[in-house]
Amino acid sequence: MTTTSPATRPETAPQQPARPLWWGAVDGLVAGLLTVGLATLAAALLTAVGGSSGQPAPIAAVSGAFIDRTPPWLKDFAISTFGTNDKRALLVGTVVVLAIACAAVGMLASRHLVAGLVVFAVVGVIGAAAVLTRPGAGPADVLPTILGTAAGIWYLSRAAAPSASAAGAADPGRRWLIGGAVGAVTAFAGSYLGGDSAAATVSRDALKSTPVKGTKLAIPAGADLEVPGLTPYIVPNADFYRIDTAIVVPRIDANDWKLKVTGMVDREIEIDWKTLQGKEMQEALVTLTCVSNEVGGDLIGNAVWTGWPVRELLAMAGPKAGADMVLQTSIDGFTASTPLGALTDDRNALLAIRMNGEPLPFEHGFPVRVVVPGLYGFVSATKWVTELKVTTYAADVAYWTPRGWSATGPIKTASRIDVPKAGAVVKAGAVAVAGVAWAQHTGISKVEVQVDQQPWTAARLAVDASIDTWRQWVYHWEATPGSHEVRVRAYDAKGQVQSPYEAPPAPDGATGIHVVTVRVE
Ligand SMILES: Nc1nc2c(c(=O)[nH]1)N[C@H]1C(S)=C(S)[C@@H](COP(=O)(O)O)O[C@H]1N2
Ligand SMILES: [Mo]
Secondary structure (H helix, E strand, O other), rough: OOOOOOOHHHHHHHOOOOOOOOHHHHHHHHHHHHHHHHHHHOOOOOOOOOOOOOOHHHHHHHHHHHHHHHOOOHHHHHHHHHHHHHHHHHHHHHHHHHHHHHHHHHHHHHHHHHHHHHHHHHHHHHHHHHHOOOOOHHHHHHHHHHHHHHHHHHHHHHHHHHHHHHHOOOOHHHHHHHHHHHHHHHHHHHHHOOHHHHHHHHHHHHHHHHOOOOOOOOOOOOOOOOOOOOOOOOOOOOOOOOOOOOOOOOOOOOHHHHEEEEOOOOOOEEHHHHHHOOOEEEEEEEEEOOOOOOOOOOOOOEEEEEEEEEEHHHHOOOEEOOOEEEEEEOOOOOOEEEEEEHHHHHOOOOEEEEEEEOOOOHHOOOOOOOOOEEEEHOOOOOOOOEEEEEOOOOOOOOHHHHHHHOOOOEOOOHHHHHEEEOOOEOOOOEEEEEEEEEEEOOOOEEEEEEOOOOOOOOOOOOOOOOOOOOOEEEEEEEOEEEEEOOOHHHEEEOOEOOOOOOOOOOOHHHHHHOOEEEEEO
């Protein structure tokens, strides 16, 4: 009878020589590097293909989450000790803490594999949670961290497994080299591809806790009629239309941002983020509109913009006589030709850094974009702006000009029915017909609604909050059964009615009357 008694075990499975503890520490570091490297690369790729909201890889996410939870005294200490390098110091600190944790986990794993792997997984979950708590993060954003953590666990389990130290595989140098190389290369490639993405997010988050310098704007009650189905007077950032030529949204570290004023000026000047931050900011209500907006279309939105007036910057440079245009350039090469006058007159043309109180979303131009009341976006609202060249329409052309669009673009007076929607079925009786009308930088004086061939009748206008924004209107319609056509038309503050003639968006904006067909039962 053969039995395997405990006493025979030492002979069948000879005692392995205990591996030095520091091997475990190195394995922990390599596992950590692999995790961070793969997560960084995966995050960059996910952002590039638009599959994520562009959340940073775990390191920056942890740093960002840390900043948001830092008590003011610690923040003050960091700023006074590290100055403008405080964000970098924090990133370095996060890396150091993480490295120590990984080494410790690696040592634990080399003695108690399961315990070590569990702790490693817990650290990974904390990293994933940090990513999830970042503003605007979605479920997909945790994928890179999960992938990286899984790779780290796989490496660690292989490294600590008995076979890893069996004869022949006893030398850990090979796996350290391969694991370390893969971790370093992916980390490098990820940071390269992700550009300044992580630092950009940190710099954007930092603006959140920075108090706004300047006076706060009050939006009058009654600017929003709050009719169900009517677009809100202020469009939330997440719902705001987005139009640009950028395939990958530029993610600029605000601390690296600079704006040059060049061309026909007395002195070329350059300002950086810190200088801009020191300026007295203004808040302005401006309704942005895309020239491509069709009659009844939704490429229009209204927001509160906070920024420094462009005219103050231009005044510092001193535009020369004869100049009539400012060629704005974005970091991604997009250009817009703005009439010089629109940037130097008393309207609220801003170098905006906030949108509805939030730092500009990356999609809407963080760190700095231009917003000019009264002009279509393609000739004025440059996102990620880096240069303003004072010049002439004779000398320079903007991005869209050779592509068949106008060199200048004042917004045309227009109006839209939001509710009832085209094709809606409504009950006979009182129906609220409501929508928006706009004639930016002139203002709306009257909106009229027409049902079928009946006379045009005045709608009730919302409180006038600004001539630079759209204005809501509502019309109480006694709807009778049948199919009806409902039309709207707007008058600007000079009494000029919008053009009823149908024109396509190109080259300088669509015109025509918005009409919806509604079934009444
Ligand atoms: N850098 C850059 N800025 C840009 C554009 C662009 O393609 N690139 N498009 C412009 C156009 S056509 C419009 S309508 C507005 C839209 O701004 P939004 O995406 O914030 O709504 O941005 C303008 N600024
Ligand atoms: Mo546009």
